[in-house]
Amino acid sequence: MEIRARSILNRSAIGDYCINPYVGCQHACIYCYADYYTRLMGYRGEWGSYVHAKINAPDLLLKEIRKKKKGVVYLSSLTDPYQPVEVNYRLTRRILEILMSYKWPIIIQTKSSSIIRDIDVITKFDNVNVGFTMITLDEDIRRRFEPFSSPINARIDALMRLKEEKVRTFVFIGPILPGTDLDELRELIMTVKDYADLIYFDRLNLKPGVASRIDRALSEIWKPDWLSNLNIYYVNLKKSLIKLLEGERIKYAFVY
Ligand code: SF4
Numbered sequence: 692m693e694i695r696a697r698s699i700l701n702r703s704a705i706g707d708y709c710i711n712p713y714v715g716c717q718h719a720c721i722y723c724y725a726d727y728y729t730r731l732m733g734y735r736g737e738w739g740s741y742v743h744a745k746i747n748a749p750d751l752l753l754k755e756i757r758k759k760k761k762g763v764v765y766l767s768s769l770t771d772p773y774q775p776v777e778v779n780y781r782l783t784r785r786i787l788e789i790l791m792s793y794k795w796p797i798i799i800q801t802k803s804s805s806i807i808r809d810i811d812v813i814t815k816f817d818n819v820n821v822g823f824t825m826i827t828l829d830e831d832i833r834r835r836f837e838p839f840s841s842p843i844n845a846r847i848d849a850l851m852r853l854k855e856e857k858v859r860t861f862v863f864i865g866p867i868l869p870g871t872d873l874d875e876l877r878e879l880i881m882t883v884k885d886y887a888d889l890i891y892f893d894r895l896n897l898k899p900g901v902a903s904r905i906d907r908a909l910s911e912i913w914k915p916d917w918l919s920n921l922n923i924y925y926v927n928l929k930k931s932l933i934k935l936l937e938g939e940r941i942k943y944a945f946v947y
Pocket of ligand 1: 716717718719720722723724725768769770771802837840
């Protein structure tokens with residue numbers, strides 16, 4: 692569905708501004724808490740089943756960018772800027788072209804390898820940081836928790852391609868799923884570390900609705916009682932990860 696937004700360059704906790712070219716997200720991640728915020732805005736429907744394209748986003752941006760103080764723009768806080776509909780709508784691409792022409796710094800975060808389509812624009816930015824979210828190397832887990840996102844190998848290839856072009860990159864390992872063991876995380880870290888300037892770690896954010904979805908997905912594979920001792924799990928995991936990372940030349944940050 693196509694909609695017309697009232698504003699597009701909005702204040703953000705990540706960077707100075709965020710731009711969400713779409714409402715909803717076709718990647719349909721089980722752990723996504725954008726669903727919660729999108730519901731607060733009045734949208735209904737099962738998360739992942741709808742996406743609304745803000746077709747006036749580039750025009751709005753052209754108007755707003757002239758009036759606002761330059762700052763870092765994050766794409767995107769409540770949707771994935773490279774979800775499948777972007778192939779046809781090209782809203783993210785048109786937004787990037789505008790931001791690039793005004794020389795605004797950007798952070799892009801995605802679970803899609805289709806970002807490579809826009810590598811020509813991305814490499815023209817003076818200040819750009821591109822991140823891929825990856826919670827596992829296991830494709831079975833990826834399909835269960837992020838069903839319509841790009842396969843992990845495709846994301847890694849895209850990350851490597853961007854690094855080849857000397858783009859600043861990060862990998863966001865989050866949310867770490869309860870039950871993920873340290874060896875799995877070590878393997879993921881070692882796989883991406885040479886292509887990421889920074890690795891972030893995050894835990895589950897249990898906004899209303901998330902716990903029941905996770906419960907259904909997790910109970911099919913492991914950890915039926917994942918919710919009890921969740922905080923202790925993350926505290927202990929953090930300690931172990933810090934120990935693991937100490938000996939490595941890896942820049943990292945915990946979001947929790
Ligand atoms: S890609 Fe991001 S916004 Fe989209 S469903 Fe997954 S977590 Fe939510």
